[in-house]
Amino acid sequence: MKRRDFLRSTVIAVAGTSLPLTSMTWIDPREAFAANPDLRWIFLVDTHKCVGCGFCVKACKYENDIPQETNATRTWVERYVITRDGEVHADSPRGAHEGFTQRAIDRGTVGPLEIADEDIVQAFFVPKLCNQCDHPSCVQVCPVGATYKAPDGVVLVDRSWCIGCGYCVMGCPYGVRFFHPVHHVAEKCNFCYHRIHKGESTACAVACPFGARKIGNMKDPDDPVTKTVMSQRVGVLKDGFGTDPQVYYIGLNMEVR
Amino acid sequence: MVVHGELWTAKELFVLPNEFIYWSIQIVMYPFMTGLVAGAFVLSSLYHVFGFKQLKDIARFSLVFSFALLPVAMLPLMLHLSQPLRGSHVMMTPHFTSAISAFGVVFLTYACIVGSELWFVYREHFVETATALKNKPVRSSGENLRMKLFSLLTLGAWDISPAALEKDHKAVTVLSAVGIPVACFLHGYAGFIFGSVKANALWMTPLMPVIFICSAVVSGIALCILCYIVTMEIRKFLAGRRNAKSADIPSIEQLKGAQAQEVRMSSRYLLIFMILAVTLELLDMIFRGYTAVKSWDILRSVIYDRDFMQIFVLQFGIGNFVPFVLLLLPGLTVRRAALACTLVLFGVFMMRWNVVIGGQAFSLTFAGFMHYHLPIIPDSWETFREGLAGALLVAVTPFVLFYFLNKIFPVFLEEETN
Numbered sequence: 073m074k075r076r077d078f079l080r081s082t083v084i085a086v087a088g089t090s091l092p093l094t095s096m097t098w099i100d101p102r103e104a105f106a107a108n109p110d111l112r113w114i115f116l117v118d119t120h121k122c123v124g125c126g127f128c129v130k131a132c133k134y135e136n137d138i139p140q141e142t143n144a145t146r147t148w149v150e151r152y153v154i155t156r157d158g159e160v161h162a163d164s165p166r167g168a169h170e171g172f173t174q175r176a177i178d179r180g181t182v183g184p185l186e187i188a189d190e191d192i193v194q195a196f197f198v199p200k201l202c203n204q205c206d207h208p209s210c211v212q213v214c215p216v217g218a219t220y221k222a223p224d225g226v227v228l229v230d231r232s233w234c235i236g237c238g239y240c241v242m243g244c245p246y247g248v249r250f251f252h253p254v255h256h257v258a259e260k261c262n263f264c265y266h267r268i269h270k271g272e273s274t275a276c277a278v279a280c281p282f283g284a285r286k287i288g289n290m291k292d293p294d295d296p297v298t299k300t301v302m303s304q305r306v307g308v309l310k311d312g313f314g315t316d317p318q319v320y321y322i323g324l325n326m327e328v329r
Numbered sequence: 330m331v332v333h334g335e336l337w338t339a340k341e342l343f344v345l346p347n348e349f350i351y352w353s354i355q356i357v358m359y360p361f362m363t364g365l366v367a368g369a370f371v372l373s374s375l376y377h378v379f380g381f382k383q384l385k386d387i388a389r390f391s392l393v394f395s396f397a398l399l400p401v402a403m404l405p406l407m408l409h410l411s412q413p414l415r416g417s418h419v420m421m422t423p424h425f426t427s428a429i430s431a432f433g434v435v436f437l438t439y440a441c442i443v444g445s446e447l448w449f450v451y452r453e454h455f456v457e458t459a460t461a462l463k464n465k466p467v468r469s470s471g472e473n474l475r476m477k478l479f480s481l482l483t484l485g486a487w488d489i490s491p492a493a494l495e496k497d498h499k500a501v502t503v504l505s506a507v508g509i510p511v512a513c514f515l516h517g518y519a520g521f522i523f524g525s526v527k528a529n530a531l532w533m534t535p536l537m538p539v540i541f542i543c544s545a546v547v548s549g550i551a552l553c554i555l556c557y558i559v560t561m562e563i564r565k566f567l568a569g570r571r572n573a574k575s576a577d578i579p580s581i582e583q584l585k586g587a588q589a590q591e592v593r594m595s596s597r598y599l600l601i602f603m604i605l606a607v608t609l610e611l612l613d614m615i616f617r618g619y620t621a622v623k624s625w626d627i628l629r630s631v632i633y634d635r636d637f638m639q640i641f642v643l644q645f646g647i648g649n650f651v652p653f654v655l656l657l658l659p660g661l662t663v664r665r666a667a668l669a670c671t672l673v674l675f676g677v678f679m680m681r682w683n684v685v686i687g688g689q690a691f692s693l694t695f696a697g698f699m700h701y702h703l704p705i706i707p708d709s710w711e712t713f714r715e716g717l718a719g720a721l722l723v724a725v726t727p728f729v730l731f732y733f734l735n736k737i738f739p740v741f742l743e744e745e746t747n
């Protein structure tokens with residue numbers, strides 16, 4: 073074989089093999105699904121607007137196949153009542169699944185506490201859900217990587233991979249995790265990931281009759297939620313844990329735990 | 330529909346809807362059993378590495394016992410998992426930012442070290458047994474099976490010349506030396522799993538791994554002494570019955586002397602580690618009270634009020650102070666040592682209980698409490714695996730394993746042949 077022919081054949085062979093190799097780039101399904109540098113999901117809760125009706129809790133359970141009768145929930149509402157003597161009384165009976173239909177504060181095995189109207193200085197409701205932290209401790213502690221953070225900031229759980237050790241449940245400072253009663257794996261709010269990627273809002277935000285819950289994109293400066301977060305006084309829960317939560321609250325009271 | 334943890338959790342005052350006692354009795358058993366493994370190994374290493382000749386007898390005993398305990402360290406975790414069939418994922422696809430996955434790697438390393446050490450210690454026995462059976466002109470089917478088993482266990486290394494045995498001895502020393510830090514790491518990691526949970530005010534302390542290591546050594550030594558005493562009592566009983574027939578086996582007096590000597594020596598090491606463990610635990614408590622950060626209010630009410638009985642009476646009083654006095658009083662008898670060791674084991678178990686259950690006794694709201702009611706009657710798989718029955722299964726398994734392991738690795742081998 074002539075040197076010229078050899079070189080020509082080599083060039084053709086290298087070009088021929090490199091083409092399929094380049095087409096076989098490793099694809100991470102998470103990246104393919106959610107890699108978008110212009111997307112970071114955040115949530116805004118306006119405590120001034122929440123009336124504790126519990127529609128959000130019910131809607132969340134319907135949407136995400138959590139049995140309604142289960143005493144654990146992806147999202148819930150807390151009631152805070154501050155009395156004249158400075159005492160803070162709080163409860164969330166069944167996560168406020170039925171709303172706050174009783175005046176008395178639910179105190180579990182201790183029994184209900186009736187508070188007279190004239191003793192109440194302040195009372196308000198605070199909805200809670202997963203904070204989809206920027207540095208989620210649940211992702212850090214999961215021994216098999218079943219809990220992971222998508223590039224758009226939402227922390228997801230792979231139900232087919234979770235071993236059910238409960239380390240993430242213990243590691244979450246916000247108590248948002250529990251075990252699914254049917255699937256027996258760690259469960260948590262994922263901002264209705266299946267909905268928001270179709271351009272829809274979360275089930276709880278849709279169900280809220282007063283607009284107390286909103287989802288937004290932090291990377292979009294024109295997003296109304298982003299505008300509120302950037303321009304108003306908003307707070308986050310338990311900032312001291314260094315998890316960098318991404319659920320922002322309007323009117324967050326220091327009594328909220 | 331009941332969610333996990335709801336069956337045994339009672340809530341008081343303001344507790345978040347998803348909060349339950351998720352880590353129950355099996356997670357109490359897990360550090361307890363792991364601690365026994367690590368402690369038993371450290372006791373055996375005192376002879377193999379540091380050359381404490383007086384512990385020769387109990388060293389081999391504790392090494393075999395450590396091996397019997399090894400699979401049981403994983404058993405509570407497997408029973409606790411909601412998806413036990415996926416338990417191997419921790420080894421296959423470890424996520425290295427998690428303390429649990431790193432624990433899997435350390436556990437496997439440790440298992441290899443203990444297994445290898447055992448092989449080097451017993452290789453001579455394997456060769457001698459297999460050779461003796463081979464030389465036997467007529468063998469029963471059981472003896473044939475034994476011969477095959479012991480031939481297999483030699484792994485083809487039949488050389489038992491003094492030079493080869495010397496090499497074995499060196500290998501044991503090296504493996505023991507490497508094993509001590511790995512054993513400490515193994516149990517330190519169990520402490521790290523708790524200590525690194527920043528969401529839990531009671532667990533989060535860098536002292537947790539060290540506290541766990543010290544109490545692990547305490548529990549391991551106590552269990553080895555206790556089991557050694559029980560085994561020797563059985564041997565004394567058997568010796569009493571057989572002495573009339575054979576003069577080859579040690580007499581009751583010989584056994585008594587050896588037993589008293591070993592128990593006295595081991596008890597001294599037990600006392601040293603007890604002082605370390607209790608000092609660290611008290612230091613942690615005093616430090617929390619002295620610094621009194623925001624969580625101290627709820628911790629104080631749990632430690633000094635709700636869990637007072639479990640912590641100060643059962644753990645520190647009956648589990649630490651009483652055995653400490655029993656072991657310190659002059660003229661230590663075997664019976665007194667046995668009682669002290671039983672109480673020490675109880676104290677370490679209570680320490681694990683108070684850490685695991687006590688750590689979950691208060692809500693993340695710092696305004697409510699949770700009470701754990703241990704399921705006694707196993708009326709479902711959930712109440713079996715996370716209840717008293719599951720805990721007993723975990724507690725009994727190492728003894729059953731030890732019985733069978735003793736057939737292959739006889740713990741009183743040398744003494745009997747002498």
